[in-house]
Amino acid sequence: MIKTWQIKEFADAVSGKIIKDNGKNISGFSIDSRKITPDCMYIAIKGENHNGHKFCESAAEAGAGALLVSELSFNCEKGDVSVILVEDTVTALQKAANYYRNSLKNTVFIGVTGSNGKTTTRSMIYHLLSDDSLCSMTKGNFNNHIGLPLTLLETNPKSDYAIIEMGMNHRNEITELCKIANPDAAVISNVGPAHIGILGTLENIARAKSEIIEGLNTIGNIAVFPSDTEFTHIFEQAGKKCKLVSFGESNSSEFKITDIISSADNTKFCVSWKTDKYKCLLNVPGRHNAFNAVAALALCSSLAPQKIEKFIKRLESYAPVSARMEKIIKDGVTIILDCYNANPASMKEALRYLSDCDSNLKIAVIGDMRELGEVSEEYHRILGKQASDASLDYLLCLGDDVKYTVAEALNNGMPANRAIKLNSETETAELLRGKLQKGSTVLFKASRGMHFENIVQKIWPDLGKNLH
Known part of the structure; x- marks a missing residue:
């Protein structure tokens, strides 16, 4: 269920001029003329290399109700x-x-950001709250200056909660998103070197993330932040008027994580809050997902403290988001699809997970980490050292800067026939197809722009089609 708009109401809201009114209400929005639904509004966006006005007539012919x-x-x-x-x-x-x-007075808007794990954390919050509340959340990666408004416009007007993901790659971007979304609560999942090529330093990244705390709309609102970082003072400064809630392994954490055990199928951990300690089970692999889960748990339990035990039980039924540490078994091979995004921190965790797997053959198919700028070579070399320490049988790399990854893996003792730089998706798929056997585990990990789902589909045509 979404709001329907009268043409005049919409025009007044945006200070627009009505050129033509067909008398029909607007139901839905699209920026893609190929994805028109009946009576939706097609929004013609004009960019440097694209002009959506070229497709206005085709949008109208496809059934758009307004332009x-x-x-x-x-x-x-x-x-x-x-x-x-x-x-x-x-x-x-x-x-x-x-x-x-601003018309949705009874909906709590929750903003979620972070260098890694924001989509997983967002979906975990949704999972915990939606058990007995009506919730809306960001679909796919609609988390920027265009996607976030579209998400807001599709929020069910009867929602109790709306979980809104906020992405960024430069300062003041989250500030602008907060002006639109006006969040009531916020979560920062972590701070890592994603986009460091643009922002320059980890401190700058932390300051950019802290904008979500500064953007909270009312004094006393909840802001959840990671305590296992040297930048807690930045979050505390930003949240002077907020109810700050920390999580992590640090002893200072309000929600303290301990006893993390990650296996091929699940992650077990404990979380201490106030005077109680709780055992948690997450049926998703990866140590990092324990932190995502506790970030979600901290937010939800701060909103509804009486439900913490219910939230912990609810975690057990959480299923991963597509292409984010998504485990699929096909033809006796365990496939780990984590090819939606990649940065140094998430790469490290993915390799750690693969290393811990009980498998006959462990293969990492790795692509470039984007937006690292001048430090890209350094981080790709660090990745090579991590790969050489991860007990892999094969390291297959496709991309440009992964040449440094392969070089460093070789420098650290991986044989040349096991650490291999490849030149195309087809070459990668053919080599991988020849190595796979029953009992193998293969990890696909790269930045979204590498389109690693294409490699997956060359081997298993029915997989990798629904990345979002």
Whole structure:
């Protein structure tokens, strides 16, 4: 269920001019003319290399009920479609989202960010809260200045909670997202070197993440942050007016994690809160997922302290998000799809998980980590050392900067026939196909732009199609 808009209401919300009104209400929004639903509004976005106005007529023909445009470079009389003219369609989209968000007085909006794990943490929060509450959340990776407003506009007006993911790769980006989403509570999953090529230092990354705390809309709102970092003072400074809740292995953590045991199938850990200690089971592998789970648990338990035991039990039924440490068994081979994103911290955890697997043959298929800038070579070499220490049978690398990964793996003792730099998806798939046997475990890990699902599909055509 989503809100339906009258044309005049929408035009007033975005300070737009109605060029044409077909009398129909707007139901849904799309920025892609190929994904039009009946009576939705097609938003024509104009960028440096793309102009969505070229597709206005095709959107109308596909059944769009309205067009939001910043130019009239098309035949607006064509089709039974309303037309609203604005100065800038992205700004108008953001205005509409903020207008709608502020109308939802009974919905608690939760903002989630972090260098790693924000999508997993977001989906865990949704899983915990949705057991007895109506929840909405970000779909896929709609977490930027365009995706976040679209997420807000699709929030069910009857939702008790809306979990909103916020991505960033530069300072002040989260500040601007908070102005749109106006969050009531916030979670920072962690701070790592993702986007360090743009932001320069880990401290700058921490400051950029802290913008979500500064962006909370009311004094006393909850802000959850990681304590296992040298930048806690940044979060504490940002949250002077908030109820700060820390989590991690540090003794200072309000939600303290201990006794983490990760196996091929699950992760067991304990969490201490106040005077109690709880045993937790997460049926998702990976030590890092214990931290994601406790971040979610800290947020949910701070909102509803009386439900902590219920939340802990609910964790057991959590299933991973597609292509994020997603475990699939096919033809006797265990496939770990973690090819949605990659940075130094998440790579380290993925290799640690693969190393701990009880498997006849362990293969890591690794791609470039993007947006590392001047320190890219350094981090890819560190990855090579980590791979050589991970008891792998094969390290297969595809990309540009992974040449440093292979070089460092060789320098640290991996044989040349086991640490291999490859040049194409086809070559990688063919080599991998020849190595796989029953009982093997293969990890696919790379930044999203590497499109590693293509390699997966060359070997298993029915897998890897639903990355989001």
